[in-house]
Amino acid sequence: MKFLFLLALTWGLEVLPSQGLHPAVRLLDAAGVAVHVTGEPLSPERTCGTCHDVVFIKAHNNHKRLVLGWADARNAVLTRSGELELDCLLCHLQAPDVFSRADTIEAGQLGWAATATLAHTGLVERSLVGWAWKGNRFSPSGEVPAEILGLGPPRDGHCGACHGRTVHAKEEVRPHFDRPGDTLSAASGAVFSGQQLRHGGYNLVGRETLTRPWDVHAERQVGCVACHLSPNNPARRLTKRTGEDANHLLFDPRGLTPGQYLLRPSHEFSLENPRSLRRCQDCHDPMLRHSWLPYKALHFSKLACETCHIPKSYHPARSEVDRTVLTNHFGSPRVELRGVQWDLRRSAVSPVEGFEPILIERADPDGQHRLHPNNLVTTWHWEGSQPAGEPSLDDLRKVYFDGQDFRRQVLDLFDRQGDGTLRVEELTLDTDQRRDWVQGELEGLGNRGLQLVGTVEARHVSHGVIGGSWALRSCLECHTENGRPGRAMRLTHVSSPLGRLELTNGLREKGEIVISEGEAWFEPRRLSPAMLGNGAWAWLDRYGVGLLGFALAAVAMHGGLRWTGHRRRRKGL
């Protein structure tokens, strides 16, 4: 099981030929001595720091998880993470062995973690104390030829190992879900692959007709780093200035030389940094296309490109994360998915129908408020006053588990079917008895003022983009009474679990929670001014009818006067 789990992590890290110009590398240990001489673990910071300014890179890096790797996802070594170095190899090695790395970290051999990343290269092999270097793979001068390492810019598979499903177009997109590295896919249903939906391993409803790719950019060889830029990479600079000064300039030719960049490459891939994120309009000019669309400028001022170009996500995404219960002794919460008819984690043949993102208005960098597609995720958790915040994972473990097994009381309380095992769907605080019992147990462990809260947050859907032929084109998608803008999204069953549901700050002013037939829904507020066909505003209807009546009356009066005048002229009056 563990093997399969970790194998899943390596999915997408395809072995591809190196195409870089990176020179041979002398692998150094923490003392700066060649590792094949000392036998010590590799120090990426000392090794890469020979040519690259590691101090600068660490100071301009928002990929903190590169230090932790997968360990934090497994809650294994959070407290000891400080012993790990920044692991450049995870993103720049042609085929990093994340399996061996995670295994090494889990075994507590943190110092060997970066060395383990090299396992696929054949430079190292496991030993009793950690890893042993194979001296015969090194040149006489102690260097490793660049082609063995295949160092170069990150590929989609590197990013996908942590951020979500990126699958090479020639591989099959296989059904598995909610693995640790699936953050983006889990939140928004994003799959970054050029493969056609019908060719993947998902049992998609109507799959034979789904000849569209998972993502058109992936299909067209526009990889992750094409849009998520290193802010100071001179080769990938945005052509247009983002403009602090001299706004008349479209492009400033002054900039870093490639050598300067390679010395100090910025690793700040922050979404908030406009220089590190290429947006749709940086590459596409929507006004040059969409000839079929009336009022183009108006539409583009109200709608984000993604609104029409991500009409549906075909990968299931989280709808609920229930952290008030634990489904295993690792501490995994109960997760509910939207877009799948059964449970994808249990049956690979569960029919997947996908989901339509909800449209929520948000401010874009240009200051304009536009509708963007989103997924809504409700996170249930206990909120305490003393200590403030959520009870610790350890406390929750004590409530639910005795070692690796559920406690007897938990089984008695939650096992509805009475079969001695607990299914995920049984693990929910949907009765007063269950909620009160868990609350009492947590209070017994020193937690005070506990309240069960469900927080609803919006997760932006920005991947899974499709080309024009699959995008929304029909006016009726939006301009009807139940058109997409204003269409509600189901959140949760009101009694699952029994708690207070609240919206996060960003959502509170965008709509409200409504209860309908025992289910909670988020209903976005209507747009202002009213959209043609979408939303009935009584005053506007009355105003329109009035205008029409006035126009008809005016026409009738005008016609009548002319007719009367004509008759009078005929009679010579």
Place this chain on the structure above:
Amino acid sequence: MSRLTVIAPLILGWVILGVGTFLSLSSEPEVADPHDYLPRRAVHYDHTALFDQPFPDGPAVTKTCLQCHDRQAHEVMRTSHWTWEKEMADPSSGGTLVRLGKKNAVNNFCIGVQSNWPRCTSCHAGYGWADEHFDFNDATKVDCLVCHDRSGVYAKAQAGAGHPEPGIDLLASARSVGSPGRANCGSCHFSGGGGNAVKHGDLDSALLNPTPELDVHMGKHNFVCQDCHRSKEHRLRGRSFAVSLTCEDCVRCEDCHQGRIHDDDRLESHRTSLVCQTCHLPAVARKHATKVSWDWSKAGDDRPEDEHRYLKKKGEFVYQKELWPTYRWFNGTVTRYQLGQPVRQGEEVSINRPRGTMTDPEALIWPFKIHMAKQPFDLVHRTLLVPKTAGEDGYWQTFDWDRSLRLGAESNGLAYSGSYDFIETSMYWPLSHMIPPAEEALSCHDCHGEPGRMDWLALGYPGDPLQWGGRRTELRMGRTLP
């Protein structure tokens, strides 16, 4: 002025305004419908009642046909289905006129017709071409039935010089005549090279009743061959570059698919460098494996036989199913090896190399099946040889290369020194049939991904044009190509 004269224009105005608005909202850009360009099929005329006596042989049927269709027989006699040769300008020698065709061309399958007539001419549209003395002016020798039999009973004898199999009910066949169906064309063209699917890769018996996935034109839209290979006076459009040098009268997708084809600009822009088949034919031999290699030098051994691996008569083979094409620039002309031309020992002989490069404005990237072979050549005269394989004293009876090569050289007018060896040869087969539905076409990653199908450097690009720029536009490194 009546009330009507005031109200009527008002109503009319509103109606015009309403209809105009409706039309302006509902109008879509007109896309040419490929079906508009299809030829009209002839109305079937039932010949059943016209014949009541059995026919003793094929020419007897033809004589009956000529009573009404004399002009048509002479039309056939002017086509390459009858002459097996044609005068054409050789583009690789400055337009010198040459007479070339199946009749005198060497290939790297069964090698050549001359000296092997009775076997090879079983696919000739005539009766009795058993040697070099066949009378090409005798209209009674035209085989009408091979193309027009619709009964399904007609078949030519395997080594019968074009005569039908003995025992065929020629009366039933004659009564059934009509416009050719797929089986008529397929009786020869599916079996080129000596068996089903051997030669072409994109033509085999799977096309008799294909699924839409195998061939969208035939399987979904019920095409027959002559819907694309249109005929005028029995001269069918189309070129086989195994025996032709130029693309005169070629069939093109654009014959029906005219104007803007793709909604997507990026795809549309590929049309300046690719033929449609390059993307729309991801693989051939999807149902039956096709021969990709034939080694004549291994023939003659007494080892276990398998028609897809080894035959004593023919040597070793390699067959491949789901064959991915090889991509080459092709401007519609080929450089063709012609009998008697010298070859260089140790170098591969390309029998019909496609002409064209990236800088040739007429050239587009085409998909090809490449068939490799090892076939005999004269060590002294340095020319490819045509062995006599079929018939009396042929290699398939004697397994004596020297004797069969000598007999073959005599028939072909070639010099033979008595010293021979085998040389590697290649033949290029442009692929155009078995087009699957559009959804099965290649996607970007198939060519521009890693690893991609295209060998960009071999095609003349400095690298993947996705990164380096295409041929028609200014290259990103600043160079402009014609």
